[in-house]
Amino acid sequence: MNFASDNVMGASAPVLDAVVRANAGALPAYGADEITKRVERRLAEIFERDAAVFLVSTGTAANALALATLTPPWGLCLSHEEAHVIEDEFGAPEFYASGAKLAGLPGVGAKLAAGTVADYLERLKQGRRFMPPHALSIAQATECGLVYAPGEIAALAEVCRRHGLKLHMDGARFANGLVAAGCSPAELTWKAGVDILSFGGTKNGCLAAEAVIVFERGLADTLGYRVKRGGHVLSKSRLIAAQLEGYLAEDHWLESARHANRMAARLGAGLTEVPGVRLAWPVEANEVFPILPRALDRTLKAAGAVYHTWSDRSLPAGERVGPDEVLVRLVTSFATEEGAVDRLLLAAGRGGSRAAAE
Amino acid sequence: MNFASDNVMGASAPVLDAVVRANAGALPAYGADEITKRVERRLAEIFERDAAVFLVSTGTAANALALATLTPPWGLCLSHEEAHVIEDEFGAPEFYASGAKLAGLPGVGAKLAAGTVADYLERLKQGRRFMPPHALSIAQATECGLVYAPGEIAALAEVCRRHGLKLHMDGARFANGLVAAGCSPAELTWKAGVDILSFGGTKNGCLAAEAVIVFERGLADTLGYRVKRGGHVLSKSRLIAAQLEGYLAEDHWLESARHANRMAARLGAGLTEVPGVRLAWPVEANEVFPILPRALDRTLKAAGAVYHTWSDRSLPAGERVGPDEVLVRLVTSFATEEGAVDRLLLAAGRGGSRAAAE
């Protein structure tokens, strides 16, 4: 019952198979191999658009490289105040952007509203001395598991356009957000105004495979150099390319995400039936954020459930975690088994005898 | 007949098997997994010493992180003027060291003599305004395929100690250098005075696996943070750890290096028998640097041989590449087959009918 994160499992079978298949034979190094070219073509197909693609091994690298490309060292990049780029990347964006500043804005469920961003930018420009804003970064899904709909992204993109900002999407859980949004990859990104996407593969079944996808090629002029001097060009570049080839083949990536989201939905629905439990935010992708009685938290852990406590900074207005409660995060993945979900629900005493009877 | 580099092949079988084996089951992320711990213990065993170990996916990252740890932003790091850290890493060391400066010194075969370093440091200190020197970086093997013997390293380390510098070894081809030197890993590193080692696995049979090994733990205090903000901590950290586990098991890594070196020796010996061909530097590890008549170069390429031309800046005194000649580099690896070596020698017309008769 490991719900700690979607990075505790290895690769899915199709991804691992692709790595094994790609291992044979001599191939040019540093991204000049055929597998990399095929992945680039596959991504262009998926996103219905030619784009510049850079393969890297971590999401932090993808985000930091993307933000540095959009924001000069004296510039400002806006984001939610609980965004991964602000809270969890140990200053990687600031490092890659040579000292640029990340400004954190509030929003329920770690989601930014267009009005919040617009207000911030207006207020900023009334000040006398400010670093110029250059980019906005949003996470799909958010740190609280919420999904931006295409219309919401378009509204944010419109604010960006009006103020001269570029829009970055941190898609560490892009696939989960995508199948939740129920639209096409293009509709969720460049058609809605996203300029650069960190396209995550690792959490959804790869071992270490992320792609920075730059929809406007002109924005990518410096990115190749940034990746190199970050030490993020694998000499045996087939390693990342092969993972993505396996990942993207025959909609395997979408199937994996659908499974993870289904497991989260099952988990969330089950938990709401447990007395004393409520969800901090609705389950939209592959994360569930219940507020648990502390006694139940202890019971679940004793039963072997693994998960993390979570921040309560972005709760909806009026909601709060009581002194005898704890807000936790449960993450499902391509590898989560229905049995594990049900065992956790059983341990939680969902529906009394009903759960046991199932 | 691909002799372009030791990074054109995938992983050796034991390495790939280890990755496949490590894929199953849930494991803690970010380096807290058991495989990583086992690799750390294995390295301690191999180097006969407790050390701080950081696993990363590229040699550039390993080198840049190591040099940044040793050199403050206003400091100087000495190296051979043709060193990989100076010529081939697109400023990664300067990036990770926030602007520190690399100073290039001359030396035949890309090898630095203790006297050269000592003279440079003396001259430097006679100047009125200089950035303080903090580190020396040497490559094992060098860019021209030469190997530092333990005594040569100790002499350099003595100069370092006298002037307050730390000593880094770029071991992208550490295994090849080690089996050539015929001593123990400890004798080639910390016992000779090396403070930090970039321990390369990728070129010798891994897919993407390097370790920064800090022999004096006190030097490693900041390295964890540096790795994180460089975006070089894999969430599914088992990927690199598993490669190294397979690599280091039962001396597989040493066998691979011995094979590569044997193939290079065979290739070098054969080429010297070809009329008009001479070696720029002796074959000591897994690289061969013949000076070829241009006609022969064309013949070999027509026959399908793949390799790169090479720099002539570090030739021995008196040696030069004539107008009708070309200096090239041929690299062998764990995967180089004897047959490929012999086919190239045959194409080169080694020993006339003799080669054909073999």
Place this chain on the structure above:
Amino acid sequence: MNFASDNVMGASAPVLDAVVRANAGALPAYGADEITKRVERRLAEIFERDAAVFLVSTGTAANALALATLTPPWGLCLSHEEAHVIEDEFGAPEFYASGAKLAGLPGVGAKLAAGTVADYLERLKQGRRFMPPHALSIAQATECGLVYAPGEIAALAEVCRRHGLKLHMDGARFANGLVAAGCSPAELTWKAGVDILSFGGTKNGCLAAEAVIVFERGLADTLGYRVKRGGHVLSKSRLIAAQLEGYLAEDHWLESARHANRMAARLGAGLTEVPGVRLAWPVEANEVFPILPRALDRTLKAAGAVYHTWSDRSLPAGERVGPDEVLVRLVTSFATEEGAVDRLLLAAGRGGSRAAAE
């Protein structure tokens, strides 16, 4: 009636005279001159302690250099969310600290309470992934003109000590804060736990003269290099040193600050007598922050008064700026004449006929 800032006037007469006097004759460059040495001795006398001193020409340089000395590139520096180092220095601290992050905390009047800092640090350490906090920076006086008493500083220093942080004081208006606090320079700084002080001279009567004073010499080891590579070592170093010599002679600096504070007190007291006007924060140093009816604001400007509108983010609980009001800042300096204060009050209609009658 220019109350825009304390940097709109040139130098006070003693400061200018000192510059003129110091101009004659040959002196060693780059800080090796006798005047610099005398200033260092004078500062040691004033602060009752040997300290490392670095003279620079701007407050931004002083602050950025100090914070970079205390905070590594992967570290966190806490400050008030409206602090000059966060809002007004265009990323200079992040630049000098190679990407370190500044975290802004709330507090009425831009003043930080020890409890606020302690709570933040506790919460931070409950997170799973965070940049380590290394420094706290407070401004004396604050952006809203408030003064930290020695006891308040000591309470903050105690929190810092407990969590391993160093304490920096941005003393751009140190003299104004000092005479307001009514204690000794030592009591306001190192005796209360301040580790590094940006000692400002420019706003209080110099032209461009600030000193970074490091009370614990060990902390200053790298600062000399940082100043040099920032391009902040004047070759004709006498220029800054002479200003400070004139500034610090015979308590001229204290007299200037006392005058400025007196003018601010007079201005503040007068404004509170104007109907419809109230002060956002009490007048403690040389800045006055009235909330004005918009009509009065227009009247004052029409009468030739110069000043800036100000941020209302740090108002006391319950206070707010109404739709027909505006919050402004009026700054007095060593050069503010009583007549100018009274003319402004007259224009404001203070006390009706009474002001006119005076």
Place this chain on the structure above:
Amino acid sequence: MNFASDNVMGASAPVLDAVVRANAGALPAYGADEITKRVERRLAEIFERDAAVFLVSTGTAANALALATLTPPWGLCLSHEEAHVIEDEFGAPEFYASGAKLAGLPGVGAKLAAGTVADYLERLKQGRRFMPPHALSIAQATECGLVYAPGEIAALAEVCRRHGLKLHMDGARFANGLVAAGCSPAELTWKAGVDILSFGGTKNGCLAAEAVIVFERGLADTLGYRVKRGGHVLSKSRLIAAQLEGYLAEDHWLESARHANRMAARLGAGLTEVPGVRLAWPVEANEVFPILPRALDRTLKAAGAVYHTWSDRSLPAGERVGPDEVLVRLVTSFATEEGAVDRLLLAAGRGGSRAAAE
């Protein structure tokens, strides 16, 4: 007899007077004052061209800011291997350019020939992996006191244009070079192809006043932000502006440079008459580089002469400093008196009784 540098004296009388005059009255801060605007207009007049101008207090800041503007963090800036930007600025260019690399090229008298630069660029592009070259920086006058003629600059600029590099001139001694070249400021800079000039005032009679002059305004887009986050915008900006106003009024700056050059010529001519003394490089601006017998060096120092020994790396082919000789540098300035020159020559025993008789 202080010939240590042209920065050992204070300001010339017209410069100091201008500072004193500018001190009175309220002026807007941060460069918005009228004096700054007048200086910008005066420079446009002198250079016969509209240009973007940024006033800073040190030459190191001017150079580092200029080079950072021309060279991205992953780029290469070429310069002479003994250039001030490489040897004497403690990594300031690397700091401001966020890690860009400076490549040093050889040349007699610290002067670069167009052919040397062209050859370097050709060789660079034959390598497989290199940081892209973006800028060339030359010093006027050079570290060995030589002056680039407009034709020589144009030849370098042509190489730059062909390879896509921008051309920077480090004009710490621009005035001395200019009066030596005998052409107009425009002819020595933008008409010959210089893109950015560090226009030095400090060495030639200011206290701390340098201007970064960007002839192509488009290149200056980011420079304002760079200056701010470097902490190089004086709040009381009149200080630097006033110095330059005094400096540039009525050709005072040219007169000062002519005087300094005349004193250097007199000194150089006199020294060549001293037995055993020869000049390492011809005297072209305000620096004299004699190779002295060690005995004479001792005699001069005993007589009170102050000067520095100098590097012999850029001697003309065939020239060398013997074991009983020493290469030294003597610098003259606006403030050097003929009497001091003659006293030194007398101490050197120039022309025996003749010098005494003069």
